[in-house]
Amino acid sequence: MNIIDLHCDVLEKLTRLENANFRNDPRLSASLEKLKAGNVKVQVFAIFVHSDIPDNEKFLAAARQIEAFHTKVLCEPEMVHITEWEQLSQLEDGQIGAILSLEGCDCIGEDILKLEHILNAGVKLVGLTWNHENGVAFGTSEDQTKGLKPFAQEVVQLLNKRNILIDVSHLNEQGFFDLLPLANNIIASHSNARGICDHARNLTDRQIKELVRHGGRIHVVFYPPFIENGKESTSIEYLVKHVEHIASLVGIQHIGFGSDFDGMDFSVENLTNSAEYENFIKALLKSFSYEEVLIMAYKGFHKFVKKIDLARE
Ligand SMILES: [Zn+2]
Incomplete structure (x- = not known):
């Protein structure tokens, strides 16, 4: 079964680990070989600039990851850079679609030209924050009652104009509700349900319902502390509980x-890298029909982005 995966941090690792290679580096959980083994047909590659990097070096760090996307990921003959959603329908057997996303606007400061520069690299999803406060908004580690900052208006306007998916996965609660009426295209690229695991990185039932009511979607994340309260290890079955809970809501x-x-x-456990996706699919098939799992794995997102193209025409 083909899979679309909306978040990985391969680019950050490719720029940090010495002599890293995308094709088969054993240090990578989502290397090209592992994506192939797991039938991942489309992978989103996040530009993630760690908060430890000094502010004046963050934009350069983002540029380095975009460079790694070209020199280490797209240089592999199987990889196709998806810059227009219609390209998803054109992927041939053996090809894997590669999409760029920006995980948090920390690297742009309050400079809209920097955001334009990053979008021009072919970025299709943008999150306003990672976990901390930046020039645009407050992340999930911050006070949940603080909303979007004035600069967010300009940022969201540009993202809407460019038909970018605005990613709420690391945004705090008030920022989320401030953003809903402003964003044309909204998504949670890697978040779970707070109804199952009460963590600030997860979405409440109300948030999930409102996200969908505003045309958005939620993509579940495989990080144990966001799956089972306080756990560093958990089972695929526990992750399926999140899917079941969200399915019951929306x-x-x-x-x-x-x-x-x-x-x-x-x-x-048994879902430690992209090659093990089949274990997750098998577990989902115990609770959902083949067609339903197909929709979650690929078809639902494909249909979602087709609508964005139609709205633009
Ligand atoms: Zn993240």
């Missing part, structure tokens, strides 16, 4: 996957 057609491979220090 239906399966709005659910997808966003593993976070290469961005995690812990992993789910």
Whole structure:
């Protein structure tokens, strides 16, 4: 079964680890070989600039990851850079679609030209924050009652104009509700349900319903502390509980996957890298029909982005 995965941190690792290679580096959880083994047909590659990097070096760090996307990922003949959603329908057997996302606007400061520069590299999803406060908004580690900052208006306007998916996965609660009426295209690329695991990185039932009511979707994340309260290890079955819970709230057609491979220090048993996706699919098939799992794995997101193209025409 083909899979679309909305989040991995391969680019950060490719720029940090010495002599890393995307094809088969054993240090990567979402290397090209592992994506192939797991039938991942489309992978989103996040530009993730760690908060430890000094502010004045963050934009350069983002540029380095974009460079790694070209020189280490796209240089592999199987990889196709998806810059227009219609390209998803054109992927041939053996090809894997590669999408760029920006995980948090920390690297742009309050400079809209920097954001334009990053979008021009072919970025299709943008999150306003990672876990901390930046020039745009407050992340999930911050006070949940603080909303979007004035600069967010300009940022969201540009993202809407460019038909970018605005990612709420690391945004705090008030920022989320401030953003809903402003964003044209909204998504949670890697978040779970707070109804099952009460963690600030997860979405409440109300948030999930409102996200979908505003045309958005939620892609579940494979990080154990976001799956089972306080756990560094958990089972695939526990992750399936999140899918079942979200399905009971909004239906399966709005659910997808966003593993976070290469961005995690812990992993789910038997779901430790992209090659093990089949184990997750098998577990889902115990609770859902083949067609339903197909929708969650691929078809739902594909249909979602087709609508964005139609709205633009
Ligand atoms: Zn993340």
